[in-house]
Amino acid sequence: MKIITKTLMASCIACACASLPVLAAEKVDLIITNAQILPMDGQQRVIDDGAIVVKGNKIVALGEMKIASQYEAKRTIDAGGDIVMPGMINTHNHIPMVAFRGLGENGVENRLINFMFPLEKEMLSRDLIRTASRHAAMELALSGVTLITDMYYHEDEVAKSVAEVGIRGVLGETVIGFPVVDAKQPYGGLEYAEKFIDEWKDHPLITPAVAPHAPYTVSAEWLIKAKDLAVEKQVPLLTHLAEFTWEESKTDAFSEQMQPGQSVIEYLDSIGFLVDNLVAAHVNHLDEQDMALLKKHGVGIAHNPKANTKGNNGYSPSWDMVNKGLDVGLGTDGPMSSNQMDIINVMGYAAVVARTNHGDNAKFTPYELVELATIGGARVLDMDDEIGSLEVGKKADIVIVDTDAPNTQPNYDPFATLAFSAYPQNVTHTIVDGKVIVADGKLTTVSQQAHDKEWLPVTKKVGEFAKTLN
Numbered sequence: 328m329k330i331i332t333k334t335l336m337a338s339c340i341a342c343a344c345a346s347l348p349v350l351a352a353e354k355v356d357l358i359i360t361n362a363q364i365l366p367m368d369g370q371q372r373v374i375d376d377g378a379i380v381v382k383g384n385k386i387v388a389l390g391e392m393k394i395a396s397q398y399e400a401k402r403t404i405d406a407g408g409d410i411v412m413p414g415m416i417n418t419h420n421h422i423p424m425v426a427f428r429g430l431g432e433n434g435v436e437n438r439l440i441n442f443m444f445p446l447e448k449e450m451l452s453r454d455l456i457r458t459a460s461r462h463a464a465m466e467l468a469l470s471g472v473t474l475i476t477d478m479y480y481h482e483d484e485v486a487k488s489v490a491e492v493g494i495r496g497v498l499g500e501t502v503i504g505f506p507v508v509d510a511k512q513p514y515g516g517l518e519y520a521e522k523f524i525d526e527w528k529d530h531p532l533i534t535p536a537v538a539p540h541a542p543y544t545v546s547a548e549w550l551i552k553a554k555d556l557a558v559e560k561q562v563p564l565l566t567h568l569a570e571f572t573w574e575e576s577k578t579d580a581f582s583e584q585m586q587p588g589q590s591v592i593e594y595l596d597s598i599g600f601l602v603d604n605l606v607a608a609h610v611n612h613l614d615e616q617d618m619a620l621l622k623k624h625g626v627g628i629a630h631n632p633k634a635n636t637k638g639n640n641g642y643s644p645s646w647d648m649v650n651k652g653l654d655v656g657l658g659t660d661g662p663m664s665s666n667q668m669d670i671i672n673v674m675g676y677a678a679v680v681a682r683t684n685h686g687d688n689a690k691f692t693p694y695e696l697v698e699l700a701t702i703g704g705a706r707v708l709d710m711d712d713e714i715g716s717l718e719v720g721k722k723a724d725i726v727i728v729d730t731d732a733p734n735t736q737p738n739y740d741p742f743a744t745l746a747f748s749a750y751p752q753n754v755t756h757t758i759v760d761g762k763v764i765v766a767d768g769k770l771t772t773v774s775q776q777a778h779d780k781e782w783l784p785v786t787k788k789v790g791e792f793a794k795t796l797n
């Protein structure tokens with residue numbers, strides 16, 4: 328069938344040459360051919376033997392292979408039947424913490440307060456944050472993550488590294504009620520955030536944001552100041568929410584405005600903190616009324632099933648939230664919590680958590696899991712009109728996943744292959760904003776060798792200090 332089509336096309340072109348003016352092929356930058364396309368455009372469809380055409384940073388055409396003949400591309404990638412999908416979106420992380428990955432893994436009680444905060448106090452610097460962020464961004468790009476959402480300190484250094492590697496970043500400068508590496512005064516992060524937002528707001532890959540850490544580390548007054556800044560500058564507002572069972576008692580003790588008997592979510596509603604540009608990470612411990620409040624205010628949910636279960640912090644009712652119409656995407660949390668930063672692994676954890684929670688193996692189908700990993704994340708960040716699916720007019724954030732590897736064969740159902748069988752190492756190509764930043768499993772934007780010269784001394788220093796903590 329394919330051969331006949333090609334023969335017909337060839338003869339048509341031949342007669343056109345003889346008797347009709349030749350229509351010039353449109354010049355474009357990139358065509359991906361022989362693709363098993365998962366558009367994730369809401370139609371739950373697969374385009375086998377497809378092609379995607381990219382001009383500049385946008386998708387200008389996609390469909391059956393025959394569309395490719397209308398274009399002349401500077402570069403063609405033959406996908407060889409592999410899965411071609413939207414770039415994956417990580418909706419919650421603290422990427423510079425990759426410098427501390429693997430430390431304090433032997434059951435430290437209240438690890439955040441007793442281990443992570445002291446480690447950060449001693450070790451963090453502008454240089455560590457920039458180098459570790461580059462390391463993380465490289466790992467993310469290689470795993471097919473095309474957008475990272477981050478909350479940390481010196482976010483301008485995070486931004487430099489994320490942009491250098493070439494993935495997108497929604498990067499929130501942390502506001503917290505004690506002195507930290509980039510703010511000598513409690514809550515100094517707010518001033519830092521305002522400057523960071525003004526400096527980076529027009530960058531094509533970076534969306535600067537403000538990130539009040541959590542209701543138990545930020546007072547009501549400063550939560551509202553952070554929210555007001557996000558609303559005024561029209562940027563995302565990132566926070567941790569209802570992650571721990573102890574959160575209500577600590578928030579109650581911390582904030583004079585929390586009323587007895589209120590849940591943390593009711594408290595945040597009462598002070599006017601819940602707004603539609605808020606992205607709340609975790610959201611494990613909540614009831615129906617809390618869910619209704621989050622939905623009413625259009626709050627996006629970053630679901631981190633691996634970090635939550637590894638840290639024994641509970642199970643988010645993510646399936647219920649999705650089915651009540653809340654926007655839910657997938658995240659990993661920081662590399663001390665989840666260790667891996669890719670989203671391919673998180674799809675499987677999301678299914679395991681939902682199915683265990685409900686005692687039902689139908690909760691989250693493979694298609695729904697791929698939705699959470701792509702367009703779901705874009706909805707959480709209010710960026711779904713630009714990214715999250717493969718559609719004409721959208722930005723070209725595209726990932727190719729090898730379906731000829733032993734672990735991705737057989738590939739009867741590409742959604743099941745991705746959600747349950749694939750490894751991040753199966754990603755062969757990552758394209759962000761039309762630019763190929765990973766080709767044949769190798770980064771094209773930064774040199775591993777040059778990076779290692781900065782990275783290895785960082786891990787040596789951290790490793791030496793970590794020995795004093797035990």
Ligand SMILES: [Zn+2]
Nearest residue numbers: 567608660661
């Ligand atoms: Zn976190």
